[in-house]
Amino acid sequence: MIELKDITKVYSLGAFGRRKLTAVDNVSFSIREGRIISLIGESGSGKTTIGKMMLKLIPITKGKILFKGKDVSSMEGDKLKDYYRSVQGVFQDPFSSFNPIFKADRIFELVKSEFFPKVNENEWHKRVLNALESVGLNPKTVLNKFPHQLSGGQLQRMLIARALLLDTKFLVADEIISMLDASTRIDVLNILADLKNEGLSILFITHDLSLGYYISDESIILYRGSIMEAGKTEKVFNNPLHPYTRMLLDSVPRLDKKWETFETPERRSAEAYEGMCKYYDRCPVATKECGIQKLIEVEEDHHVACWRWKNVQ
Template sequence: MEGKLLELKKVSKIFYKSGILNRRIVKAVDEVSFDIGSEPEVVALVGESGCGKTTICRLILGLETLTSGDIIYKGKSISKWLRENPKDYRKEVQIIFQDPYETFNPFYRVDRLLSVAVKKFGLAQDQSTTKKLIFESLEAVGLRPKELLGRYPHQLSGGERQRFMLARIYLIEPKLLVADEPVSMLDASLRAMFLDHLKEFKRIGISSLYITHDLNTANYIADRIIIIYAGKVVEKGPTEAVINDPLHPYTKDLITAIPIPDPKKRWKEKIEISKIKLSERINQKGCYYYNRCKYRMPKCETSFPPEFEVDGRKVSCFQYE
C-alpha cells in the first residue's frame, strides 16, 4: 500500500429490498477499485444520481458494511482502524454532506459544535486556545465569529452552514476530506468559494474525494477523475485527459451530448448527468452500458469488460483489448 493514502480494492455493496412477492437484490457498488495518493490531491468521483457514489462515501466512513472487497487507509483496513483506533480514523477522515444541517445536533449552538470537536480530538489544552482556534477557522471561510457564535444551526443560511463545515475542516485538519455533492445546493458564487477552499486544503496537506454529478466542477477542481456508471467504475485517469479525450462510450456520451454550440464555452456552464431508471441501467451478465452503447459488440452482452490500460488511464471497454 506504499504511496497511497486510501485504496478501495474490489469494493462491493449489495442491499436486499423486500417486496410483496419476493426479495430484490440491488447491487449498489460493484467491485469498485481506485486510490488516493499519499501526496495531497483532489480526486473527483463523477456519476449520475443513484450510481452508487454516496454508498461509496458511506463505506469509506464506516457507516455501511462491505459486502466484499476491502478499503485500506494508510496501509491498514478501515475495519481494523474502526475497531482499534476509531477516534484517530474519525479525525483523519472527515465528511461534508450535501446538506450539512443533517449532521448538526439541532439543540447545540454552533460554537459548541466546534468546541466539542476541539475536545474530542485533543486540539487544545485550555479554553483560550480553543477560542483562538475556533475564531481562526471561522475567519478562514469568511464568517464573523461574533455574529455566528451563539446561534443554532437552523438560524444559519445554507451557505453559512456549508462554510461552517469548511471551518470545521480547517479546525480539525484531517488527512482526507470526503465531500458528497457539497455544492449542488449552492449558488454560483458560493460554489466557486467552496471549490477554492478545496484547493487551499490541498495546499495545506488535505486530500479530497470530491463526489459529484457535475462535470464542470469536477473539471475545475480535480487532479484525477473517476467515472462511475451503475455502481461500476468505467474510466479513470488525469482530469485533462479524461475530459479532452474520453475513452469509454459513457464518458464520450456525457461530454458530446452537452448542448453548447461553441466547444470553447463547454465548461463555462453547469453540466449535469441525466438520471437512468434502475430497470434499464442493469444488465447483470454483461456491460451495464450495453443497451445504450453505439459501439457495443456481441460479447459486451454476456461479459463485463475488465480494465484496460490506455495511455496512463484505465477504461473498462472491449474496444481497448
C-alpha cells in the same frame, strides 16, 4: 494515503432480503496525499455509497479500504477514533448536519469534548477562530447564531472548519456545493483547492462534470456501481474513450449556443443486458461480444472499461 481494493456493497431487498442489489461492484482506486479525485456519475451510480463506506458509516460487503496501509474495516475503539481524527466527511445538505434547537457553533463544542477534552477554553477558542478564518468566515457573523440564521454556504464552510479542527488528512466531500448558488460554489471550491495545496486529500463526489473538471487532479466516471473510465482529469475530459463518458459530456448544456436536440440511445431488453457490460443496454457501439469489462490502460494515467474504445466516435 487511502486505497480501495475491489470494494463491493450489496443490499438485501424485500421483506426477507431475497433480492440483492449491488450498489458498488469491485471498485478499486487510490488517493495520494495532496490530491483531489472527482467521483462523477448520475444518481444511483454508487458515489455516495463509496463515500459512506470510506467513512465507516455503512459496512463493506467485500473488499478492503486501507488508510496508510491499515485495514479500516477492522478499526474499533481508540483506533477508530484516531481514524476519524484524520478522515472526515462533509455532505450535500448542510442544514441536516445541524440540530436546529442548538446554536450552530455547538459542532465545535462536540469536537472539543470528544477529541480534545484537555485543551483549555482560551486555546480552543483561538483554534476555532483560526479554523473559521481559514475557510473565509468572519467569526463575529457566524458564532452564537442558530442554523436558520445562517446561509447554506456559511453552514457548509463551518462544517469544513470543523474538519480542519481535527487536523484532517482526508476529506470526503459529497455533493457539498450542489445546494449553493453559483458564486458561493466557486468560493467553496477555491477553499478546497487551497486546502489541497496544504496537503489535504479530497474525494470530491459530484454529478456536475464542470465542477469535477474545475477542481480535480484525477477523475473517475462511475456507472451502476462500476468504474467506466478513470485517469488524469484533462485526459478523461479532453479525450473521453468510453461511450458513457462521451454521453455525459454531450449532455452538458453550453453557454455559447442554444440547446440542441439530444437523443439518448434506445435501451435494449433486460434479457440482453444480463451478463454484459454495465452500459450495454444504452451503448451505441455495443456488440454481442461486449461482456463484463475490466479497466484497460490505453495511455499513461488513463484507463477505460471498454474493449471497443477505439471505435468510440
